[in-house]
Amino acid sequence: MCYVRTGPRVLDYTFHTEEHKCKKDALLGRIKHSPDKSWKLIRPRPTKTQYVGPYYICKEVAVGKECLYPGHCTFAYCQEEIDVWTLERKGFISRELLFDPYGPNSNIRLSVPKILQEHRGIFMFLCGVCFDHKPRIISKTNKDHPSYCSHPVTEHVFEDHKCMVHVLKEITVRYSKIRPLILHCQLDLCRHEVRYGCVREDECFYAHSLIELKVWMMQHELGITHQSIVQEAKQFWNTTASLQGVQLSNTQRRFGPPNLKMIFVCGQCWRNGQMSEADKNKKYCSAKARHTWAKDRRVVLVSSHERKKWTTVRALPTKKPIPSQFEICIHVTSGKKCQYFGNCTFAHSVEERDLWTYMKENNIPDMDQLHEQWLQSQKPGWGDETSDNSVRENGKQIHMPTDYAEEVAGNHCWLCGKNCNSEKQWQQHITSEKHKDRVFNSEDDQNCWQYRFPTGTFKVCERFLKDTCTEDDHCKLAHGEQELKEWTERREFLLMKLAKAKKDHLIAPNDNDFGKYSFLLKDIK
Structure with missing residues (x-):
């Protein structure tokens, strides 16, 4: 009723703001600071194929023609759709949670199998003291002394300090801590954590990942404990493994297409x-x-x-x-x-x-x-x-629980998903160019900015204001107040990321060589 079709093409819609009993069943979006003020429909993300590359706009729609596969097209119809689909795939937003999930028409029914089917990975317990250490250390129970953790020097009593984490093993291994649900917890994502890291860490009442938020919501609804979640996760994967094993043995295992x-x-x-x-x-x-x-x-x-x-x-x-x-x-x-x-x-x-x-x-x-x-x-x-x-x-x-083999307790870089088993290996990693680039730059930041990367000279170009600047993108000065404002915001954002990395000991204390990001450390007025 809000979003009414006004023509035959896929983008021919108009948004009406008259008040009515809204179902809130269509997701709309528009890009900030864009001359185009029209709201675009964001269709559900296509998940039928296992496509992992960047999303592209449908070539027919891009040139103003009608889509050849309306209702079935897996290409985006607008940039807004590309941006939202990308964030949804990375787990930064969930369209089910954009409106009040505990409103009068709540239909969210979460369970451990449901969460694992969507996010994959497993739930397990790790030593909380080691996990909170700067830099992070991944340690499970000690094989020889199961009541202690596997830290090579300081063995902590595992039962007293254990914390539940969600582990996702893809190209790298990503650990997400799931804190206990307490009375003050807010069932919403922390906007600081998803951008550059929350300074309050465990003291923050907001969820620090989408998986933590979903576990909290499930606990809020079912009253399930962390111990039960870990046990249910094991049962789920054991059942999945046995079912898949039966299917594989029934269909003759062979390499290549079956025909x-x-x-x-x-x-x-x-x-x-x-x-x-x-x-x-x-x-x-x-x-x-x-x-x-x-x-x-x-x-x-x-x-x-x-x-x-x-x-x-x-x-x-x-x-x-x-x-x-x-x-x-x-x-x-x-x-x-x-x-x-x-x-x-x-x-x-x-x-x-x-x-x-x-x-x-x-x-x-x-x-x-x-x-x-x-x-x-x-x-x-x-x-x-x-x-x-x-x-x-x-x-x-699918990675089964048995695939997450016991790893030697060592420093873990959560930015790169890398485990280092010696101090020498750790120093080599945190001083590498690739790691330092990850501190400042991630593909998730790309859609946040409209203008050029800051040059380090935070002034507006006088020649640009007079329309006489001939250097275009090579000019060291900001082309307008809006670009200067974004440069200042971007510098503050990058400084926050640097501060978080230093706090987590992901940067050597005396390391000031950050290539094109070195201007951050200069005292710029």
């Missing part, structure tokens, strides 16, 4: 119509000519159950972003020869499309890695290994 046979042969022999595999040592092909078995000289052949004919598959297209699904080349489907052979990013056969899809869904970027994994699959017992270790859901690997 294709796959083989690697010598490219030189194949050009002559001969299929020659590698010899026992994988150095030469098995033909009399003994061609070198190198990655640029072998080709992958696939054969489908329907056609029973060996077909060559070209390398996966390197075009970014990889499409959500591969299509067959229009020239090939019409029975003609492709005009762009060798560079065509469309599949030249059904078999090629199926293998490319399999590689994309299983994160196999090139033929070299496909060959490596194919070789592994030829070894005896490979199927049994995969049933235990590679449990997948929708093509994505």
